[in-house]
Amino acid sequence: MSAVVELKNLKKYFDVKEGQLHAVDDITMSFEEGTTMGVVGESGCGKSTLARTIIHLYEPTSGQIIYKGRDVTHVSRKDLPKLRQEMQIIFQDPYMTLNPRYTVEDTLKEPLILSGKYEPASLDKQLSKIMDMVGISGRLRMAYPHELSGGRRQRVGIGRALAMNPKFIVCDEPVSALDVSIQAQIINLLQDLQKEYGLTYMFVTHDMSVVRHISHNISVMYLGQLVETSPTKDLFKIALHPYSKALLSAIPSVDIDRPRKKIALKGELVSPINPKPGCRFAPRCPYACEACSKPQILRELLPNHYIACCRAEELNREALAANQENVNGILLK
Amino acid sequence: MEQTCVYQKGEDLLKVEDLSIEYTSSKKIVHATNHVLFALRRGESMALVGESGCGKSTIAKAILRILPDYGARITGGKILFDGEDLVTIPEKEMDKIRGKRISMVFQDPMTALNPVKKIVTQVSGVIRLHHPGMSRKESVQETIRMLGSVGINPNRINDYPYQFSGGMQQRVVIAIGLACNPELLLADEPTTALDVTIQSQVLDMMMDLIHERNTAMLLITHNFGIVAETCDYVGVVYGGEIVEYGTKREVLKSPAHPYTMGLLDAIPDVAKDSDRLQPIPGIMPEPSNLPAGCKFHTRCKYATEVCMSGDVPVVGLGGQHICQCHRIKEIQAERKREEEVEKP
Amino acid sequence: MNNKQSIIAENADSDADTTQKMTSAKVFWNRILHNRLAMFGGIVFLLIVLLSVFANFIAPYEYMAIDPANKFMMPCAEHLFGTDQYGRDIFSRVIYGGRWSLTLGLVTTIISTIGAIIVGSIAGYFGGTVDAVIMRIIDVIQCVPGILLTIIIATMLGSGLLNTCLALSFGAIWGGARLLRGQILTVRNQEYVEAARATNVKPFRIIIRYVLPNSIQPLIINACMSIGGTIMSASGLSFLGIGIQPPLPEWGAMLNDSLSSFRHYPYLMVAPLIFISLTVLSISLFGDGLRDALDPRMNA
Numbered sequence: 001m002s003a004v005v006e007l008k009n010l011k012k013y014f015d016v017k018e019g020q021l022h023a024v025d026d027i028t029m030s031f032e033e034g035t036t037m038g039v040v041g042e043s044g045c046g047k048s049t050l051a052r053t054i055i056h057l058y059e060p061t062s063g064q065i066i067y068k069g070r071d072v073t074h075v076s077r078k079d080l081p082k083l084r085q086e087m088q089i090i091f092q093d094p095y096m097t098l099n100p101r102y103t104v105e106d107t108l109k110e111p112l113i114l115s116g117k118y119e120p121a122s123l124d125k126q127l128s129k130i131m132d133m134v135g136i137s138g139r140l141r142m143a144y145p146h147e148l149s150g151g152r153r154q155r156v157g158i159g160r161a162l163a164m165n166p167k168f169i170v171c172d173e174p175v176s177a178l179d180v181s182i183q184a185q186i187i188n189l190l191q192d193l194q195k196e197y198g199l200t201y202m203f204v205t206h207d208m209s210v211v212r213h214i215s216h217n218i219s220v221m222y223l224g225q226l227v228e229t230s231p232t233k234d235l236f237k238i239a240l241h242p243y244s245k246a247l248l249s250a251i252p253s254v255d256i257d258r259p260r261k262k263i264a265l266k267g268e269l270v271s272p273i274n275p276k277p278g279c280r281f282a283p284r285c286p287y288a289c290e291a292c293s294k295p296q297i298l299r300e301l302l303p304n305h306y307i308a309c310c311r312a313e314e315l316n317r318e319a320l321a322a323n324q325e326n327v328n329g330i331l332l333k
Numbered sequence: 334m335e336q337t338c339v340y341q342k343g344e345d346l347l348k349v350e351d352l353s354i355e356y357t358s359s360k361k362i363v364h365a366t367n368h369v370l371f372a373l374r375r376g377e378s379m380a381l382v383g384e385s386g387c388g389k390s391t392i393a394k395a396i397l398r399i400l401p402d403y404g405a406r407i408t409g410g411k412i413l414f415d416g417e418d419l420v421t422i423p424e425k426e427m428d429k430i431r432g433k434r435i436s437m438v439f440q441d442p443m444t445a446l447n448p449v450k451k452i453v454t455q456v457s458g459v460i461r462l463h464h465p466g467m468s469r470k471e472s473v474q475e476t477i478r479m480l481g482s483v484g485i486n487p488n489r490i491n492d493y494p495y496q497f498s499g500g501m502q503q504r505v506v507i508a509i510g511l512a513c514n515p516e517l518l519l520a521d522e523p524t525t526a527l528d529v530t531i532q533s534q535v536l537d538m539m540m541d542l543i544h545e546r547n548t549a550m551l552l553i554t555h556n557f558g559i560v561a562e563t564c565d566y567v568g569v570v571y572g573g574e575i576v577e578y579g580t581k582r583e584v585l586k587s588p589a590h591p592y593t594m595g596l597l598d599a600i601p602d603v604a605k606d607s608d609r610l611q612p613i614p615g616i617m618p619e620p621s622n623l624p625a626g627c628k629f630h631t632r633c634k635y636a637t638e639v640c641m642s643g644d645v646p647v648v649g650l651g652g653q654h655i656c657q658c659h660r661i662k663e664i665q666a667e668r669k670r671e672e673e674v675e676k677p
Numbered sequence: 678m679n680n681k682q683s684i685i686a687e688n689a690d691s692d693a694d695t696t697q698k699m700t701s702a703k704v705f706w707n708r709i710l711h712n713r714l715a716m717f718g719g720i721v722f723l724l725i726v727l728l729s730v731f732a733n734f735i736a737p738y739e740y741m742a743i744d745p746a747n748k749f750m751m752p753c754a755e756h757l758f759g760t761d762q763y764g765r766d767i768f769s770r771v772i773y774g775g776r777w778s779l780t781l782g783l784v785t786t787i788i789s790t791i792g793a794i795i796v797g798s799i800a801g802y803f804g805g806t807v808d809a810v811i812m813r814i815i816d817v818i819q820c821v822p823g824i825l826l827t828i829i830i831a832t833m834l835g836s837g838l839l840n841t842c843l844a845l846s847f848g849a850i851w852g853g854a855r856l857l858r859g860q861i862l863t864v865r866n867q868e869y870v871e872a873a874r875a876t877n878v879k880p881f882r883i884i885i886r887y888v889l890p891n892s893i894q895p896l897i898i899n900a901c902m903s904i905g906g907t908i909m910s911a912s913g914l915s916f917l918g919i920g921i922q923p924p925l926p927e928w929g930a931m932l933n934d935s936l937s938s939f940r941h942y943p944y945l946m947v948a949p950l951i952f953i954s955l956t957v958l959s960i961s962l963f964g965d966g967l968r969d970a971l972d973p974r975m976n977a
Binding site: 052057089091102110115 | 867868869871872873874875876877878886887890891
């Protein structure tokens, strides 16, 4: 499987009064075709900024974005529309994602018209096709957003992203604002669309249970830095980074017979403005040491399982020992 | 009647009986809650679980009598707090109870705190309000103690809310809520706006505090995970009614109402792999346009003729577990059959 | 079950959606028609407008018709509001006068609103230096007291209907522009605008179809409310001897006229005063109702 999108050392800094805000700092990621990469982290970790930078709503500060082998980090105004047709985004808040003055038809037809790919005569047919794809009943064509429930609005948002026939879709917390039963509907919809059209998703969320269900690979971010990345199953089996461990342990579990042992994090988040070099999680980490103030490198400890932590080996001795052959395999590479 | 037997636990601190609340506007009547019935003893905690628009926040606001003046009316029932009916007592009496004996923690800490007043002013102000005669110095001492118990350093008491993070703000709000040692704490989605790691810290802290003080708690949430880790009892709310109630073990391990089962099925479980989630079809009906008969029948896969009209019986299932449904036995049988079929 | 079918089944219709098929236009009309005060205001204003438009059918006398023999008559059956120093029927003059006063009010408001939209949109949407420069220019202009500014410009341009309109609108553009710019700054950062950029919508179209429609309500209401104020300012200008001059029966000019004879013939003020007050009151009531009707937070 080839990578549809690759990020290499991507950075996005914002200039603020006090200095530079390191929103996204040196992210390297790869999105395989037809799969979902879950990007998790808590507020301030930069995942939303990353999402918007990849689709050029923000200009990257440095690093590379590679789409289907082409470097698209800095795209000219002329070429941007074409790129946008291939890389789309679904937003979080169903209440603010649609223009309150546009009907469903207006919202879905606009991208179709702008793509220039359709004859005016076939627009209606295409519209029905999209509404069908996302499960909106035809009689809601002339409905305004305020007449629709959150779940339906989100479907329209998904339809709008699909209208341009993209290959890569960034989903920025698409179900966080929805009720549980509706979340499940939308998650199923996204998975079905992925299977049918071979879409590649970057699924940004803070909800670990959702990401477990929908993503094939997962990346954990903390304050702009990538701390761990691996296939999803592996992360949930063994989380290697202290932050990932804390994150997983914090998820409330419905199973009353198996209460989780929670890892309590002390302290507050450091400021992402003019941060010191080194691991940004160190101030809160129960295992912090001297070496943590040096820049951390993303290393492969288990097959396809990367982690940026100087004490990774000693903190995970048992887990690594159990996987000794795999570790050796990597060392021999 | 079966339901009264279950709720009579003796020495109830809070007993909500047959509570019905309406919102009226010029066009329509919204039945926010219908004949709600539950009870809570000192030191116990109960969760009201449901999705948005089901009426759970309305119940909490009704207990504190802070429903909006225009349009909201309690059309029937009683809210018995330590014997007194909060629906009918005069406002002056209610003032003495509000904040002191019953207090509330809201969802969004940003809007719950006054942005132009220092933290110490806000917390000590509440303390002095309910302890007339206490000097300013004493109330500040008490504030420091209270903030310390929620993990906030004394050297931050002169800060303003915007200087705290969301998690710390919510801890201040909880400190204010517990400052006067209330007998009952109402918490409306207290951790929904917080990150997961902060959420778990704040919840743990809240539970420690209420256990320490033997405070009863009514927790409103839509997250079953939180329910599993905090409360003793659970009430599942749909369409303004409590459709299932019991201890958390009874409801989470052996859910009886199709809505409860649907909700539990729809949540992706972080502990296991699943190929496809089982959502509940359709969407929650508007509270102004509730269906006749069982309010859930339009979305229920086990619904039949009998569910479409008439009153729904409340059925006791042993222990403290009750459920409002016509077809419990048949549904349990069908579920067993479904599970058999799914077994490899 | 086929995946497609399950998607649609999962999304099964709820009755609620079918009953609320009203477009926002219908919701708006519904609300305003039910607001009795607003309707009262609207009808009164409409009557005043109709009186002025059909003045040539309704007025018993020509507004210029001099009748020296009957000067300074008190209100009576033949002259509802009496006659002035030239024997002209005040009632006829006042309803003809509506043509000038109302035109001043409406045209000025239209010109200043268009100006506010242009200036406010550019400042709000592009932000940065463009916004800063425009806002500083507005700051400087607004340092000059409004009425003084209007007088200066009216004096420069001279009298006449169009010139008075231009003078009056110049002062009013900036407040409206500020208002609109503030709204646009909020709307610009909403997700649906981001979504529009992500789907390749061009900036001009974003302003016209996304930003403006969602930020223009306060401006419309402001405009409606200011029609009354504009009429008063226009009357003030005429009163001061600038703008519309006698013998044209603009209400302010009529008020000016009545001043010299006020001591002996106080009734001369009554007609123009009543009409100015009624117009301002009725349009304010209607403007209140308009604001309520456009507020998306109220229930239909």
